Amino acid sequence: METVDSICSHFQWCVNYKALAKLIDFAGKTGRTNLGAWTSYRLRLQRKRWHLRARRKSRELSVVKDRTDQIKPNDIFVFSTFRNEDIRLPYFFKYYRDLGVDHFFMVDNDSDDGGGDYAASQPDVSVWKANGSYRKSRFGVDWLNHLQRKYADGHWTLVVDPDEFFIYPFCDTRPIRALTDWLDASDIRSFGAMLLDMYPKGRLDAVPYTRGQDPIKIASWFDSGNYTISKNNLFYNLWIQGGPRARMFFKEEPWRAPALNKTPLVKWSKEYAYVSSTHMMLPRGLNLVYDEWGGEKASGILLHAKFLDTFGVKAQEELTRGQHYAASQEYKAYAEGIAQHPDLWCKWSEKYINWRQLEILGLMSKGNWA
Amino acid sequence: MTVGVVMLVHNAFDRAEQVVRHWSAGGCPVVIHVDKNVKREIYDDFVKSLADLPDVLFSKRHRCEWGTWGIVAASQVASTMMLAKFPNVRHVYLASGSCLPLRPIKDLQAYLAKRPRTDFIESATTADVPWTQGGLDFERFTLRFPFSWRKNRFLFDRYVEFQRRFKKYRRVPEGIVPHMGSQWWCLTRQTLSAILEDPERKIYDTYFRRVWIPDESYFQTLVRLYSQSIESRSLTLSKFDYQGKPHIFYDDHLQLLRRSDCFVARKIWPDANRLYDNFLNEENPLKGAEPNPGKIDRIFSKAVERRTRGRAGLFMQSRLPRPGHENGFTSSPYSVFEGFSELFEDFEPWLARMTSTRVHGHLYAKDGVEFDGRQTTFSGALCDNAKLRDHHAQLFLVNLIWNTRGERQCFQFGPTDSQLVSWDLAKDPNAQISVISGAWAIPLFQSNRNFSDIRADAAELQRLESEHLNALRSPWAKARIRIWTLADFIETPMEALQTVLDEMGAKNLRRVTEAPKMADLSGFGQFLQNLKNQGMHPYLMGDFPTDDVPVNERPTRRKPYLVR
Numbered sequence: 001m002e003t004v005d006s007i008c009s010h011f012q013w014c015v016n017y018k019a020l021a022k023l024i025d026f027a028g029k030t031g032r033t034n035l036g037a038w039t040s041y042r043l044r045l046q047r048k049r050w051h052l053r054a055r056r057k058s059r060e061l062s063v064v065k066d067r068t069d070q071i072k073p074n075d076i077f078v079f080s081t082f083r084n085e086d087i088r089l090p091y092f093f094k095y096y097r098d099l100g101v102d103h104f105f106m107v108d109n110d111s112d113d114g115g116g117d118y119a120a121s122q123p124d125v126s127v128w129k130a131n132g133s134y135r136k137s138r139f140g141v142d143w144l145n146h147l148q149r150k151y152a153d154g155h156w157t158l159v160v161d162p163d164e165f166f167i168y169p170f171c172d173t174r175p176i177r178a179l180t181d182w183l184d185a186s187d188i189r190s191f192g193a194m195l196l197d198m199y200p201k202g203r204l205d206a207v208p209y210t211r212g213q214d215p216i217k218i219a220s221w222f223d224s225g226n227y228t229i230s231k232n233n234l235f236y237n238l239w240i241q242g243g244p245r246a247r248m249f250f251k252e253e254p255w256r257a258p259a260l261n262k263t264p265l266v267k268w269s270k271e272y273a274y275v276s277s278t279h280m281m282l283p284r285g286l287n288l289v290y291d292e293w294g295g296e297k298a299s300g301i302l303l304h305a306k307f308l309d310t311f312g313v314k315a316q317e318e319l320t321r322g323q324h325y326a327a328s329q330e331y332k333a334y335a336e337g338i339a340q341h342p343d344l345w346c347k348w349s350e351k352y353i354n355w356r357q358l359e360i361l362g363l364m365s366k367g368n369w370a
Numbered sequence: 371m372t373v374g375v376v377m378l379v380h381n382a383f384d385r386a387e388q389v390v391r392h393w394s395a396g397g398c399p400v401v402i403h404v405d406k407n408v409k410r411e412i413y414d415d416f417v418k419s420l421a422d423l424p425d426v427l428f429s430k431r432h433r434c435e436w437g438t439w440g441i442v443a444a445s446q447v448a449s450t451m452m453l454a455k456f457p458n459v460r461h462v463y464l465a466s467g468s469c470l471p472l473r474p475i476k477d478l479q480a481y482l483a484k485r486p487r488t489d490f491i492e493s494a495t496t497a498d499v500p501w502t503q504g505g506l507d508f509e510r511f512t513l514r515f516p517f518s519w520r521k522n523r524f525l526f527d528r529y530v531e532f533q534r535r536f537k538k539y540r541r542v543p544e545g546i547v548p549h550m551g552s553q554w555w556c557l558t559r560q561t562l563s564a565i566l567e568d569p570e571r572k573i574y575d576t577y578f579r580r581v582w583i584p585d586e587s588y589f590q591t592l593v594r595l596y597s598q599s600i601e602s603r604s605l606t607l608s609k610f611d612y613q614g615k616p617h618i619f620y621d622d623h624l625q626l627l628r629r630s631d632c633f634v635a636r637k638i639w640p641d642a643n644r645l646y647d648n649f650l651n652e653e654n655p656l657k658g659a660e661p662n663p664g665k666i667d668r669i670f671s672k673a674v675e676r677r678t679r680g681r682a683g684l685f686m687q688s689r690l691p692r693p694g695h696e697n698g699f700t701s702s703p704y705s706v707f708e709g710f711s712e713l714f715e716d717f718e719p720w721l722a723r724m725t726s727t728r729v730h731g732h733l734y735a736k737d738g739v740e741f742d743g744r745q746t747t748f749s750g751a752l753c754d755n756a757k758l759r760d761h762h763a764q765l766f767l768v769n770l771i772w773n774t775r776g777e778r779q780c781f782q783f784g785p786t787d788s789q790l791v792s793w794d795l796a797k798d799p800n801a802q803i804s805v806i807s808g809a810w811a812i813p814l815f816q817s818n819r820n821f822s823d824i825r826a827d828a829a830e831l832q833r834l835e836s837e838h839l840n841a842l843r844s845p846w847a848k849a850r851i852r853i854w855t856l857a858d859f860i861e862t863p864m865e866a867l868q869t870v871l872d873e874m875g876a877k878n879l880r881r882v883t884e885a886p887k888m889a890d891l892s893g894f895g896q897f898l899q900n901l902k903n904q905g906m907h908p909y910l911m912g913d914f915p916t917d918d919v920p921v922n923e924r925p926t927r928r929k930p931y932l933v934r
Binding site: 170173174175177178181182185186192193194223224225226227228229230231238240241244246247250251252253254255261289290291292293294295296297298299346347348349362363364365366367368369370 | 611612613615617618620621622639641669670672673674676677678679680681684685686687688689690691692695696697745746747748749750751752753755757758761762765766769772773
């Protein structure tokens with residue numbers, strides 16, 4: 001008995017458990033406890049499934065205008081799906097061109113307001129028409145996954161909606177290429193940007209939006225500090241909720257409030273896939289856009305100019321189409337709320353000035369980019 | 371006598387060309403080393419583009435990968451060439467293609483002419499500097515590194531572990547003491563030639579070939595053997611972030627770079643047109659000043675601090691610290707009062723008057739958040755809805771304290787409230803918690819309800835408060851905590867209040883003159899006795915006398931008068 005004990009203790013001394021654990025868990029480099037290999041494998045299969053699905057759904061796409069022969073090796077792309085957003089498109093293109101985006105990949109989901117033709121007439125835009133169901137393409141994700149897989153391998157891509165405007169540290173003095181170059185130099189593959197809902201003061205329909213106008217000039221207010229965060233332990237992405245939508249429309253069921261975390265800017269590779277909108281993606285390491293040891297990683301903001309006078313009509317339409325997330329729960333809530341013309345503005349709303357303001361308020365961070 | 375520039379280039383050739391022309395126009399011969407990883411055609415174009423400059427030469431190419439010997443080999447061949455081909459060069463300046471001269475070349479030449487024997491090279495012993503990455507400080511000189519850190523991190527780490535485990539150390543050659551520092555130096559002909567022509571050079575080269583990141587230690591170590599006077603700093607402004615990657619300069623750094631008075635800055639973003647235009651094309655005044663990178667240093671060290679430590683008390687999309695790594699759960703101190711608003715009728719307005727802080731009611735009340743002035747929203751557009759608050763009770767507190775930075779927050783808490791944050795309060799060093807235990811019984815005592823209901827409520831509240839007190843008394847509690855029983859507190863209420871206010875660091879240091887109005891407690895002892903008689907023993911109040919308690923009176927203070 002004694003010998004057995006001594007042998008055991010001898011082996012205990014010999015084995016460097018820390019090194020051993022590392023060897024076994026080399027997939028989970030960050031030291032996270034999960035069932036390492038098995039979970040990774042499961043997610044890998046899931047990723048392949050999304051790719052297959054994207055391929056299947058790509059049959060719903062038909063080329064309207066293909067200008068992909070213009071693209072150069074280091075170009076930065078914007079990918080977007082839209083439906084009846086003609087009024088927003090001119091400013092959308094202008095905004096991202098000014099940031100230094102080189103090419104736009106637009107999927108037109110059955111617009112009937114001429115937006116598709118307008119987009120196709122732009123010199124740096126490639127347009128596809130999608131006839132299928134928005135919901136069944138998982139809110140456009142499948143279409144975009146397919147296009148990204150086909151065209152964006154090795155490029156920095158920004159996936160945004162026409163009502164989302166990307167803000168990053170130093171965006172007023174440095175073009176987006178400065179950011180992507182820095183991310184490349186720092187070996188960072190993905191860059192997070194929270195969705196920040198912007199709203200006007202007073203009724204939504206008080207100031208009409210005109211084509212080509214900066215929507216943030218109308219919807220210039222936001223909630224600065226009522227966001228809640230929790231972590232998805234399987235995909236590692238955060239789940240951020242809050243803002244005016246939670247405050248006004250989801251008081252009774254806060255867990256239903258829409259997710260605000262997004263990872264729109266990614267150095268794309270064929271192997272990647274968005275899982276649920278741009279909220280989470282696979283491989284899941286791309287979702288780690290936050291620091292867990294007390295530091296701050298660099299991050300941006302997507303100014304969400306959804307709440308304009310166009311919103312009431314849109315909400316009604318989306319409700320009848322029933323093509324949005326969770327049986328358009330969100331739009332039901334809006335339609336009920338919007339009917340009473342609520343004022344999203346409150347005494348404590350902040351008026352948007354610039355990215356530095358958002359940085360000081362703690363909504364985004366420069367991280368170690370200076 | 372002049373300065374020769376050895377330039378290592380691996381990308382952004384149009385910018386490199388611009389800079390080479392600038393050096394050359396300033397009267398500095400340039401020897402360029404182009405990384406062998408660069409394609410032949412690109413290299414040829416680059417050579418052709420500079421063919422019109424007679425004092426620009428190209429050296430033999432080596433393959434340069436970060437952290438490997440190639441970079442040292444490149445500097446060696448290029449320096450040898452420089453010394454051989456340009457005999458009137460006194461100082462050799464090692465620069466890269468993304469370096470940008472910030473001051474006129476004449477300024478640099480004059481500066482170096484005044485210091486003809488000085489070698490500018492950052493050189494420090496490993497034991498004394500915390501620069502190193504990945505825990506490899508002295509070990510970079512005693513282990514072997516055959517695997518690439520960038521491409522083969524896994525094998526790199528395992529091999530380091532293996533060598534440590536089996537104690538496979540290398541011996542440092544006789545006569546040298548390993549030193550490290552920035553790879554960008556400026557050496558005199560004497561020192562540099564002594565290093566390059568050293569009879570022992572072969573031994574040193576073989577040794578440093580297997581050292582990790584030799585470009586930061588080869589010249590830095592050998593210079594100690596020959597230099598007559600070392601100025602241990604680099605003339606190149608080059609800052610590194612916490613991962614050992616160089617910070618990059620952009621157009622918006624223009625003024626900062628100008629005021630820094632440094633000779634050369636690294637690294638410049640290739641598309642920073644304004645910087646290149648300003649420093650290369652425009653006439654800049656000769657200054658003759660000492661380099662002064664203090665302000666830039668501060669900005670970059672702040673950036674590193676933000677990345678590694680973050681802002682205390684901020685939870686956001688790119689900072690979600692795990693429990694224990696928050697570096698401050700909340701951003702600033704705040705005060706929690708338990709039982710005070712039950713005991714005193716006008717406690718909130720009184721506290722606000724006394725301390726000029728923001729005084730909320732029960733923030734965690736079950737039926738809604740009681741913000742100061744019972745507003746429906748509060749700072750940061752926090753909502754008074756209880757469900758929204760309880761959706762993430764901790765972040766509600768964190769957000770509130772973060773949103774009101776610069777103004778101290780006070781709020782009431784008690785067993786009638788939602789208890790979700792009980793432990794978080796206890797563990798937060800920023801919390802100052804003052805408890806009058808058992809005060810929850812006073813509203814019950816004053817209420818007009820059936821005694822059986824009161825008894826049930828009292829039992830439940832006592833259980834909740836005692837659980838909360840357990841948290842406050844646990845070894846994990848980090849808050850500043852004071853607990854009185856109700857009986858103890860009403861013995862000397864003013865003294866207790868004074869202690870609490872003093873601890874808050876309230877601005878008025880004078881004594882509290884005005885007391886809040888205490889609830890009428892006559893008959894309270896009997897009420898407690900009744901509860902006891904019903905089998906529910908209220909113990910958190912302490913020993914309350916059954917007979918009438920002293921009627922609450924505002925302390926009257928007589929003015930002293932003198933008697934002669």
